[in-house]
Amino acid sequence: MNTIRKHAGKFALGVLLVAGFNAAGAQAPAAAETCTGCHNDNGITDSAEIPTIAGVGGFFLENQLAIFAESERPCVAEGFADEDAENHCALISQLSEDDRMAIAEYFGELSYQPFEQEVDESLAAQGESIHNASCDRCHTASGAEPFDDAGILAGQPIPYLVDQFEYYKAGERWQPESMAEEMQKLDADQMKALAHFYAGAWE
Numbered sequence: 001m002n003t004i005r006k007h008a009g010k011f012a013l014g015v016l017l018v019a020g021f022n023a024a025g026a027q028a029p030a031a032a033e034t035c036t037g038c039h040n041d042n043g044i045t046d047s048a049e050i051p052t053i054a055g056v057g058g059f060f061l062e063n064q065l066a067i068f069a070e071s072e073r074p075c076v077a078e079g080f081a082d083e084d085a086e087n088h089c090a091l092i093s094q095l096s097e098d099d100r101m102a103i104a105e106y107f108g109e110l111s112y113q114p115f116e117q118e119v120d121e122s123l124a125a126q127g128e129s130i131h132n133a134s135c136d137r138c139h140t141a142s143g144a145e146p147f148d149d150a151g152i153l154a155g156q157p158i159p160y161l162v163d164q165f166e167y168y169k170a171g172e173r174w175q176p177e178s179m180a181e182e183m184q185k186l187d188a189d190q191m192k193a194l195a196h197f198y199a200g201a202w203e
């Protein structure tokens, strides 16, 4: 059903020739128009508070949209004052399930790029040992593997990562139970070290 719709769209747009070569040739679904002001057309962030959503995995993205729609993770309100929605969760909850799927598929297939930032090597080394002991079994390849269905941590902005660690520790964002056990143990210094490790972990 999805495949048929997608191909029909490409015929209609006359971009069939490039479609096979490069996912960036795909058109953003109309429903993504409200997203690109912050997430950009290519899903690559240029803000330290916003994660890159390109190439992080369609299944993971679909889950995040469901989680936002249910307000099962914090609903950032900054930047939404002039939008049709009062915060991130409200905006996502207005989307139909088909729109959410199309958006997740679109951004999920684009190419990932790490955020440019300065990494403290000594903090990163401390973070790496915490990662190996507590996170690596689910976030393989230093958090760079989209097929883990656990997002991409490698190359995400440090402030964004620290925010998420805090949300998880405080139980403010949905997470698998055995991840919650690991997040409980982290103090502020360890969170900072982990964030520096992931920030420099994209190869």
Ligand code: HEC
Binding pocket: 031, 032, 034, 035, 036, 037, 038, 039, 049, 050, 051, 052, 053, 056, 061, 064, 065, 074, 076, 078, 079, 080, 088, 091, 092, 103, 151, 152, 160, 163, 164
């Ligand atoms: C006003 C800016 C803004 C708009 C508009 C916006 N976002 Fe976001 N988005 C953010 C911020 C900021 C975060 C990080 C939230 C946090 O720290 O918890 C985020 C996080 C996300 C995430 C989580 C990614 C991850 O790795 O966990 C997804 C998915 C997402 N947004 C999708 C969307 C979609 C789809 C739309 C459009 C329907 C949209 N966003 C519109 C600012 C925005």
Ligand code: HEC
Binding pocket: 051, 060, 063, 064, 067, 131, 134, 135, 136, 137, 138, 139, 149, 150, 151, 152, 153, 161, 164, 165, 174, 175, 176, 178, 179, 182, 183, 194
């Ligand atoms: C039992 C497996 C498991 C363990 C252990 C685990 N995680 Fe996760 N993690 C996941 C899954 C699954 C998700 C995706 C959750 C979702 O779909 O909302 C996730 C999501 C995340 C995210 C959100 C990424 C984003 O862009 O939104 C962060 C950050 C994170 N984990 C950090 C960690 C850290 C740091 C550790 C170690 C201290 C850890 N995780 C240990 C399974 C795990």
